[in-house]
Every structure is written in C-alpha cells, then in structure tokens.
Amino acid sequence: MEKKTGTWAVKVGLAQMLKGGVIMDVTNAEQAKIAEDAGACAVMALERVPADIRKQGGVARMSDPQIILEIMDAVTLPVMAKARIGHFVEAQLLEALGVDYVDESEVLTPADEEHHIDKNQFNIPFVCGCRNLGEALRRISEGAAMIRTKGEAGTGDVVEAVRHARSVLGEIRRLQNMRPEELYHTAKELQAPYELVREVAETGKLPVVNFAAGGIATPADAALMMQLGVEGVFVGSGIFKSSDPAKRAKAIVLATTHFNDPKILADVSRGLGEPMSGIAVRGMAEAEQLAVRGW
C-alpha cells in the first residue's frame, strides 16, 4: 500500500514524540554528544548560541552546513536547525541537508519584514516562535507543525518566556468561555483564521505541540514553564554558558520529566555550579530584544 511522506500527521507527529523533553542548542559535535548523554530529546544545531549572537552583534544567519552535518553524524537524536524569518532558501538548504526540523527563528536576523516562510510547501516540519495566540495561529496557518512561545533568547532571564506562555495559554482559556458568535470577532482581533480559532475554542489547546523557549537557565525555570502548561522546553545558552554544562543539562532533563515533584526538583538542583550570568530583560532597549521580531 502507498507510503505518504511529508504529511501533516508525520510533521506534527515528530513534535508529539519530543514532548516532555528538552531540546538543547549545540554548536559542535562534542556539545551534541554531551546533550545526548544528558538525555536531550533533540538538538538545535547552531553556529553561535544566542548569548554570543547578542554579544557579537552583526547579522546572524543559518549555520554553516558543515557544522550541521557534523552534528547530524555525531548523534542519533533528531537535529533541528534555524533559518532566518522569511528566508525560504535557507529552509530549502536545510531540507536538502536532511535536518529533522527547521526553526524559523527570530534569534537570527530576519530576511523579510513582511512575510514568513510558506511552510506548507516543504516536506520537513517547521517550528516557529510566538508571543500570543494570534501569532501562534498565523504561523500554524502558514504550516508550522510546532510552536514555541518566545522568550528573550541569550539572556538567562525567564521573564519573557513566562509572559508569552501565560499570554498564549490565557487567551486559549478565554476562547473556551466564549459564545460561538463571539469567535468571529475574536478571530479578527487575533488576526488569525476563524477555523483555527474555533478549533482552539473547542479543544482548549493549540492544534500543534507547544514548547517554551528563551531565557531558561535552571531546572526550576524548566519546571516553571512545564507547570504553566507548555509541553517541553528549548534551552539555548543556559547550558553551554554555565560552568558545568553536562551536569546542568542532565538536571534540566530530569526537572522537565518530574516538573510536578518539588522534592526531585530540589534534589536535581543541588551543586550545579554557576548558571549563565545573564542579562535582565527589564532595562534592555527594545532594539536589543529578539522576541519582538516576527509578526
């Protein structure tokens, strides 16, 4: 019987398999092995972690394919890689390389200030960031098979991840309490397709898996996001900018599984060394903030 590849079910399905896990930013094969040994459920192949992108400035682009291929060779885990917002050719390259998921990411410098990638045209799945429900549903209508609420990447400050997770999950709860005729107007307010708005109101959840990302630096940060209701976490600079990456990575993995068990959380949080030093988001100029990119 016929085999169908690149379908919505297999795109969303891989994200479903990642749930309850930690996706870690890695910049080389050695870090990828550390992430795999720590129990990461996938890795994000990058040239520079967000903290360095932030420090060094300049234009941040898709990673060198050589680095991505080395990371794909080093681990059996799914490998994700980032393309710039709207840069559909970077996404075509990543598909040709055989990466498992493309992150159309605000951490890189946007290539298009009006249009995101038409993700429905690809066989590989995409994950996109969002700050609110409208942004999430716009990305899903473009073909995103996984959503991550945006935090402020490379800061080690979880405040924006919390703000955006609360925004998305709170708006979903608000939709659930609406009368059917109110959903039409709300869809206009959210600037999102009515069919997706109605589906969310009926099911009480996004139609795709929803992770948190940006500023997660400790096991407690990961568990906080999980208790707020996301289905897994991305950790970027928080691991490899800390003093003991292997130990911290493992602790964040265990905290994501046992997010509702304060005794285990206290146990895994002991003696992890210094977390990444971090930058408080309050006080940052808006021009320095990455989460505001994308629309």
Add this chain to the structure above:
Amino acid sequence: MKIGVLALQGAFREHVAMLRGLGVDAVEVRLPEELRAVDGLIIPGGESTTIGKIATQYGLTEPIRELAAQGKPVWGTCAGMIVLAKDVGMRQPLVGVMDVTVKRNAFGRQVDSFETDLNIPAIQNGDPTPFHAIFIRAPLMETVGKNVQVLATLEDGTIVAARQGNLLATSFHPELTQDGRFHKYFLAMSQN
C-alpha cells in the same frame, strides 16, 4: 483494570487519552512505586535514549523487567519498542526483555517519515478496514526469536509489529490515530 503509561518523555498523553476513551483506568508512571498498582504498561514513542536514561536514573528498568516476568502485558510503541528489545545494535540503557533485534531510525531521517495502511489480521478480526499506521523516524525489527509472532509487515516484508507472549511491539503509533483496535488488542492480552 489499571494500565500504566510510562511518562518520562514522549507521547504518553495520547496513550492515556486513547485508553480512557476505551473506558480503561490509565495512569502516568514516573517512579518505580507507581508501577506496583498497574496491571499492564505501555512504553510510548519519544526518544529512546532519553527514556532509557531517565528510567535507569530512577530505578525503573528492573521493576519493568519484573512486571514483564510476572506475565503482565507490556507494549512498546516506536521508542518503546527499542526500550523493550534485547538488541538494538548500539550501547544504550534498555529494559531488554523482548527477543528481537531492532534497527533504529531504519527508514532514514524525518523527511522519510511516512504513513501507510497495513493489513493486520490479529487486530482486524475479519474486518476489511486496514489499520492506518504512522511511522516517525521509526525503528524496524530485523530479526525475531522463535517465540515471537510477527503481527504486521510492510509490503517488502519489513517487520513492524510483533508479539512475544505478554510483550507487544509496534514500529508505528496507534496512539496518534483515532483507531482504538490496537489498544483493544493489548487490553485483551491483559485479560488472558
């Protein structure tokens, strides 16, 4: 009857929802003591390295082996099948109770993930409707022991579902569909 679903990482909620939809008491299992009360266990899809490492860290592998030795049904889907296999061709922490050799990521990377219809006589009971199977970076069974019954193959003969007494393994994800026939088959195993 109470069925546990190993909830360390992966698609455990989908299994719990399917079981509850079939009127079964389903519980998430994260710690060894939570295994005591269950009459059967499902190890879900997810990342097998992640599930294996966390299971080892919290002392779950030995109690799962005991559960299997007591004759209680244990079912692994995708990553769960890898965790149940005795041999996966690489070193990784496993429960290792099922007499099968598994090849991980056997079909390639995510671009090669696919869905297809399978004829599975054991669950169809004469019903002509095939089972819609979703394969995500799926493993396959290269060889199976003589006590293992093959339940489903692809057209080229690739083994994608098998049973060894009270142990069940599938390369694909019945929990991602709305079709409860595989779950019903598993539940019937617990009543034998």
